[in-house]
Amino acid sequence: MYTPKYDLALVDDARNGDKQAILALLDLAQPDIRRYARRSCSASDDVDDVVQETLWLLYRRVGTLRALGSISGWLLAVVRRECLRMAMRAMGKPDNLNDALLNPANVDRLAHLSQDELRLDLSRAIQSLPEHYREVIILRDIEEMTIDEVAASLNLTRESIKGRLHRSRALLREYLLD
Structure with a gap:
């Protein structure tokens, strides 16, 4: 017990x-x-x-x-x-990732990239993730599976999938802001 x-x-x-x-x-x-x-x-x-x-x-x-x-x-x-x-x-970055995303310099830089450059940057960012984060982000955001489907696919709990998804998205934002 x-x-x-x-x-x-x-x-x-x-x-x-x-x-x-x-x-x-x-x-x-x-x-x-x-x-x-x-x-x-x-x-x-x-x-x-x-x-x-x-x-x-x-x-x-x-x-x-x-x-x-x-x-x-x-x-x-x-x-x-x-x-x-x-x-x-x-790393000399803002403590709050949302503030960094709203920084005019970052918005301006991302706005001037072509679709191909954005795709390439995103692909590199996803490849930079540790395997357990990469799996979750691909299944949820690219293959558009539900949280329950991802959890069943990876044999994990909903809470662990949500945690990994949150962390992987934060890591992607961090990568893209560099």
Whole structure:
């Protein structure tokens, strides 16, 4: 039988502002956060910064958690976002990819490319993706399969397909903005 790592009473107490519960939750979550960061961050130098930032966010936002049982998923999402933000900053790019896409210089550059040049750039961008991201983006956006069809085809959950699709699209935007 599955037993959750995070005691729901502890999380609920932390959510309600109990300082001891918050400290216990931070102590309990730190190894998971570090493990997530080691897997998610491309630069090992960023791991400590991501762990610190994630712990700080958990401390500040524990009161806003709605679903007590989903704290692991929430922590993983925060770590991934922080790793991406650190990588973007290290490359000298904006932290927010949407801001980069709306940058007039990028819009102007893409507007002046021919259809063939755009196709070639997009093809190169897709080829640059890791295999597990490339599969998802091709099945969903090129072959126009539904999320459920892609999940069944790759024998994965809907949530993992959505996560990979989101990450692959972010990587494509990043590639195309270079």
